[in-house]
Amino acid sequence: MTRFTLKALPYPADALSPVMSARTVQIHHGKHQAAYASKLESLTENSEHRHYDLDHLIIRTYNSRRERAIFNNASQLRNHEFFWESLTPNTVVDPPRPIAERLVQSFGSLQEFREEFVRKAVNQFGSGWAWLVISPSGAWRIDTTHDADNPVLWGGFPLFVCDLWEHAYYLDWQQDRAGFVRAVVERLINWERVSLRLSQFQSRHAA
Numbered sequence: 001m002t003r004f005t006l007k008a009l010p011y012p013a014d015a016l017s018p019v020m021s022a023r024t025v026q027i028h029h030g031k032h033q034a035a036y037a038s039k040l041e042s043l044t045e046n047s048e049h050r051h052y053d054l055d056h057l058i059i060r061t062y063n064s065r066r067e068r069a070i071f072n073n074a075s076q077l078r079n080h081e082f083f084w085e086s087l088t089p090n091t092v093v094d095p096p097r098p099i100a101e102r103l104v105q106s107f108g109s110l111q112e113f114r115e116e117f118v119r120k121a122v123n124q125f126g127s128g129w130a131w132l133v134i135s136p137s138g139a140w141r142i143d144t145t146h147d148a149d150n151p152v153l154w155g156g157f158p159l160f161v162c163d164l165w166e167h168a169y170y171l172d173w174q175q176d177r178a179g180f181v182r183a184v185v186e187r188l189i190n191w192e193r194v195s196l197r198l199s200q201f202q203s204r205h206a207a
């Protein structure tokens with residue numbers, strides 16, 4: 001039985017256009033993400049890894065050299081699921097008040113939050129991800145990670161992510177990573193989803 005599968009997109013492939021064209025999304029989801037799912041499926045065949053969900057599998061395999069390929073594919077699959085959920089075509093430019101207040105408190109203003117997100121994303125050398133994350137101390141930060149890494153590996157709680165691999169933007173933006181990330185943070189953030197993540201964080205810490 002198949003254990004690790006490609007989750008369907010939460011919207012049609014052309015819904016994020018023009019920031020991400022239908023062709024970009026189809027290749028990104030249907031080829032890149034699909035490859036992570038099928039590779040992970042074959043790497044974990046008949047192994048105990050199939051008892052774990054992606055979040056646990058990532059943490060279990062991160063420090064193992066021998067299981068590096070499993071980690072990479074599991075984490076990339078998880079990061080992509082989180083990425084699509086982080087975005088929405090139903091553009092609501094500004095976040096709801098509780099989120100806006102935390103962003104202003106943490107970054108000075110909404111505009112500063114966006115600027116810092118773009119700055120850090122551009123400064124991330126090579127492939128990776130840019131995250132809005134609640135750190136283990138409870139602070140809201142923008143972190144970038146290399147390759148397949150995810151802030152859960154060091155106790156962070158992600159609220160939002162933007163893919164910085166070239167396959168996310170090269171067809172539509174060529175080398176202009178800054179333009180792509182700016183368009184994402186100005187037009188595509190799923191604030192409803194960020195609010196939901198914040199409630200999950202709060203209920204986890206209230207328990």
Ligand SMILES: [Fe+2]
Binds near residue numbers: 028167168
């Ligand atoms: Fe990607």
